[in-house]
Amino acid sequence: MVIGRWRLLAAVGLLTVAVAGCASGPRYDLVIRGGRVMDPASGLDSVRNVGILAGKIAAISAEPLASDSVLDANGLVIAPGFIDLHAHGQSTSDMEIQARDGVTTALEMEVGVYPVDPWYQSMVGKAPLNYGATVSHIAARFAVFHDVEVGHWPLNRAATAGLGPDPAGANSAANPGQVEALGGAIRRGLDEGALGVGFGINYTPAATPDEIASMFRIAAERKMPVFVHTRAFGIGAIREAITTAAATGAALHVVHVGSSAGDDLPTALALIDSAKAGGMDLTTEVYPYTAASTMLESALFNPGWQANLKIDYPDLAWAKTGERLTKESFDRYRKEGGWVIIYMMKDANVERAIAHPGVMIASDGVPFVNGTGHPRGAGSFARVLGHYVRERKALGLMDALGKMTILPARRLEGFVPAMKNKGRIAVGADADLTLFDPATVIDRATFTEPTQPSAGIPHVIVGGTFVVRGGELVKGVFPGKPVRVSPPTK
Numbered sequence: 001m002v003i004g005r006w007r008l009l010a011a012v013g014l015l016t017v018a019v020a021g022c023a024s025g026p027r028y029d030l031v032i033r034g035g036r037v038m039d040p041a042s043g044l045d046s047v048r049n050v051g052i053l054a055g056k057i058a059a060i061s062a063e064p065l066a067s068d069s070v071l072d073a074n075g076l077v078i079a080p081g082f083i084d085l086h087a088h089g090q091s092t093s094d095m096e097i098q099a100r101d102g103v104t105t106a107l108e109m110e111v112g113v114y115p116v117d118p119w120y121q122s123m124v125g126k127a128p129l130n131y132g133a134t135v136s137h138i139a140a141r142f143a144v145f146h147d148v149e150v151g152h153w154p155l156n157r158a159a160t161a162g163l164g165p166d167p168a169g170a171n172s173a174a175n176p177g178q179v180e181a182l183g184g185a186i187r188r189g190l191d192e193g194a195l196g197v198g199f200g201i202n203y204t205p206a207a208t209p210d211e212i213a214s215m216f217r218i219a220a221e222r223k224m225p226v227f228v229h230t231r232a233f234g235i236g237a238i239r240e241a242i243t244t245a246a247a248t249g250a251a252l253h254v255v256h257v258g259s260s261a262g263d264d265l266p267t268a269l270a271l272i273d274s275a276k277a278g279g280m281d282l283t284t285e286v287y288p289y290t291a292a293s294t295m296l297e298s299a300l301f302n303p304g305w306q307a308n309l310k311i312d313y314p315d316l317a318w319a320k321t322g323e324r325l326t327k328e329s330f331d332r333y334r335k336e337g338g339w340v341i342i343y344m345m346k347d348a349n350v351e352r353a354i355a356h357p358g359v360m361i362a363s364d365g366v367p368f369v370n371g372t373g374h375p376r377g378a379g380s381f382a383r384v385l386g387h388y389v390r391e392r393k394a395l396g397l398m399d400a401l402g403k404m405t406i407l408p409a410r411r412l413e414g415f416v417p418a419m420k421n422k423g424r425i426a427v428g429a430d431a432d433l434t435l436f437d438p439a440t441v442i443d444r445a446t447f448t449e450p451t452q453p454s455a456g457i458p459h460v461i462v463g464g465t466f467v468v469r470g471g472e473l474v475k476g477v478f479p480g481k482p483v484r485v486s487p488p489t490k
């Protein structure tokens, strides 16, 4: 560590010499030559050379930089690596697919994990991308009601499958002792370095507003944020989350506002803006698709789902086959369990959220099962850059990049110091970089071929190591590091 820091400082110091024109500058581990650096944090948009040393950005210069390893970036944008605050796909293969979409940090903030420490341990040596998670209210409920350690719920559905079709962890109100136990679990998760508290209230419909408020209060006491999938779809539930956060003092991030607000999207964005203007620490995100996806066996499809989602059977597609559902196939597949695609959003609303100032891009990518799933886990970021920026001209390129880099970094950096080194191209920042061609970048994943990698993103670098090079995945490299809060010193 000491040597690394000395080398970095030496490199930064010697940069002055290089800029002054001396031929014998420092030698970097890697130099990216002649790319268009676009850094939303500083506003820099110019052709530069970028020098990387010991996993950090050590130089950003208009002058030549020396290295044995030089990557020509002529014609490419060099952007900070994309930070996905909503990545359920945390397996190596899911991360490899996200790498092709320019993601360098994939955080599981909505559902989260519980227990926290074993999950972080399980990721060591398997992660091409930086990873991290909140402590999960859903998984804590399964622990309290069933004494089952779910870990990462969407990846470990076997753990809850044995609990029958109506598990108490989702569908039973907690008594005061159970609320106390849930609070203990949340505190333990935060002690173990979780990045906040994750809620999927629509998946635990029996969790009362009082229970949720108790958990928000713990987050507020610990000065950590809450990431919330609201109790229902539409403005009422978003208002409930904001009101609870305001009453408890918790910093709130409302996940996937495109689906959660549904047809109320304009009202929801106005409500969020006015609460922010009133001083709340409140943010939101969107994924660039008009269909949602989740597990058919989950409590989200408890009776009454048609009214909640404002859809009916034919608006659901079974992800494995693409077939649209009927009452008969819905009942059958709900017993079997698996992913469905939910056609429920209006394109104009999705585009409006993507273009709206302050709304971040996050994929909500769900784990791919044998190549089936929702394309958002493979194409969200390229789709925004190619479709919404270039083709639709819904927003500018720098604004779009800000929504994928510095905004998510800032969302967390007040709580998670490591995020101060991410989401920007600056000397001393982590060398997480995404190089793409703004003229060709585009998503290729579709609902029939959801794992098709994005195009026009030839190079992706995590902590100075290529995970994508020359348009190809680099197999067998795992430079991803944990994003985690240091346990508090007592």
Ligand SMILES: [Zn+2]
Pocket: 110, 200, 229, 255, 256
């Ligand atoms: Zn969700």
